[in-house]
Amino acid sequence: MSLPLAGIRVIDYSHFLAGPHLSRSLAAMGADVIKVERPGAGDAGRSHAFIRDGRSGYFIQQNMGKRGLAVDMKDPRGAELMQRLIAGADVFVENYRPGALAKLGLGYEELSAKNPGLIYCSVSAYGHTGPDAAKAGFGLIAEAKSGLLAQLGVPGAPPPLLRVSIADLYAGTHGVAAVCAALYGRTQTGKGTHIDLSLYDCTVSIHDYAVQEYLMSNGAVMPQQTGSDMPNSTVYGVFSARDGHLVIAAQVDDAWRRLALLIGGEALAGDTRFHTTAGRNAHRLEILPLVSAWVAAQPGQHAAIAALEAAGIPSAPVQTIDQVINDPQIVAREMIVDLDDPVLGPIKACNLPYRFRDADTRPTRSAPLLGQDNAAIAAELGYDADAIAAMRADGVLYEEEAVR
Structure with a gap:
C-alpha cells in the first residue's frame, strides 16, 4: 500500500x-x-x-x-x-x-x-x-x-x-x-x-532528569560526571567481564531483588536497606563492588548475560559495530x-x-x-x-x- x-x-x-x-x-x-x-x-x-x-x-x-x-x-x-x-x-x-x-x-x-x-x-x-x-x-x-x-x-x-x-x-x-x-x-x-x-x-x-534535579532542589544538586554508573538509579551501568563489557539495568525494586538473589543469595536479597531506590542509591558504593565482583567471576561476558537473563534481569553486551551488523x-x-x-x-x-x-x-x-x-x-x-x-x-x- x-x-x-x-x-x-x-x-x-x-x-x-x-x-x-x-x-x-x-x-x-x-x-x-x-x-x-x-x-x-x-x-x-x-x-x-x-x-x-x-x-x-x-x-x-x-x-x-x-x-x-x-x-x-x-x-x-x-x-x-x-x-x-x-x-x-x-x-x-x-x-x-x-x-x-x-x-x-x-x-x-x-x-x-x-x-x-x-x-x-x-x-x-x-x-x-x-x-x-x-x-x-x-x-x-x-x-x-x-x-x-x-x-x-x-x-x-x-x-x-x-x-x-x-x-x-x-x-x-x-x-x-x-x-x-x-x-x-x-x-x-x-x-x-x-x-x-x-x-x-x-x-x-533531551535531559530526562538533570534539569529537574537541579531545579527541584533549588540548585542544591548539580549533576556530575559519574563514569559508567548512574548514582540516581542503582544498579544501572556498565560492568567488566573477563572478555568484554556488559550493561545491567536492575534499578527497579523487583529487578534488584532478582539480581541480589543471583549474586548474593537470600542474605543480600533480604537486606532491607536496599529494598528501595533511595536505599540503593544511598548505599551504592557498597552494592556496586558486589555486582562488579560477581560479573568478573563469571567465565565470560556471554555466561554472565545468560545467567542474568535466566534470572529475569535486563542486561546486554556492549557490542562493537561488527557485532551490531550481524545481530x-x-x-x-x-x-x-x-x-x-x-x-x-x-x-x-x-x-x-x-x-x-x-x-x-x-x-x-x-x-x-x-x-x-x-x-x-x-x-x-x-x-x-x-x-x-x-x-x-x-x-x-x-x-x-x-x-x-
Whole structure:
C-alpha cells in the first residue's frame, strides 16, 4: 500500500546532517524529496568520511531515497526554476543561519506569500530568536552548551566526545514530528507555517532528569560526571567481564531483588536497606563492588548475560559495530538494507526505524549524484527540451561527470 506521506513534495535545501536526516526520514515515509545543491561541490557532506570511489557513505546514509537537483541560483533562470519548484511544494527544509536564505529570495516571508500552504522548517544552532540567533554552530557546540557533555566521563577528566551526532539527529527527528504535525494542521486550516528548530533547544530538551534535579532542589544538586554508573538509579551501568563489557539495568525494586538473589543469595536479597531506590542509591558504593565482583567471576561476558537473563534481569553486551551488523535481531528487523548505488553498485546501508503494517519503508534508491535528476525535475516544471539543454550547456543546471 502507499506510504503515509505519498503525494507530499519536500524541497531539501539543507546540508550536512540535521536537515538531511529530517528530509531523509520524510522520504522513507513516502514523500518526494528533492535535494537541491549548489553547482560544483554540492552538499559539504559529500566529502565527509567514509569515501569509496568518490562516494561518501556519510552522504548516502542521510540522503538515500531523494532526487537530486543542482542549480545555479545566481543565474536568473536558476532562481526562476527554484521559485517554480517551491510554488508546488508542500515542505521546505533548510539549516542555514537565520536570514541567510532571505538574501537569495528563499526566506519564509517571501516563499509563503507565493505559496501560503508551504510548511517551512528551519533548523539552526540557536534558533531564529534570542541573543545567539546569529551565531553559527554545529552539534558539538549544542552538546557542550546543553550540559550533556558535562555529565559524561570520569570525574575530573575532560568529557569524551559522543561518537554520534546526538544534537543534529535529535533535532532532525523533532523536525519530522513538527513537519508531520504541520501537515495535519494544514488539513484543518489550509495554511502552512514556519517551524523554528534549534540544535541547542533540542539538546537541552533531551535531559530526562538533570534539569529537574537541579531545579527541584533549588540548585542544591548539580549533576556530575559519574563514569559508567548512574548514582540516581542503582544498579544501572556498565560492568567488566573477563572478555568484554556488559550493561545491567536492575534499578527497579523487583529487578534488584532478582539480581541480589543471583549474586548474593537470600542474605543480600533480604537486606532491607536496599529494598528501595533511595536505599540503593544511598548505599551504592557498597552494592556496586558486589555486582562488579560477581560479573568478573563469571567465565565470560556471554555466561554472565545468560545467567542474568535466566534470572529475569535486563542486561546486554556492549557490542562493537561488527557485532551490531550481524545481530540476529537487527537482521530480522531489516535495519541493514541493500541498495544499488549508481557508482558503487550493490552496497549496504543503515535503515531508519519506521515500520508500518501495510507499507514498506525500505529505501528504493541510493543518494542522488550531484544533479542526477535535473532534466526530469525541470521537465516536470514545464521546461521544454531546448530550455533544459540550454541551462545544462550554460551550467545553470549542473551535473557531475558520473551523471553525464
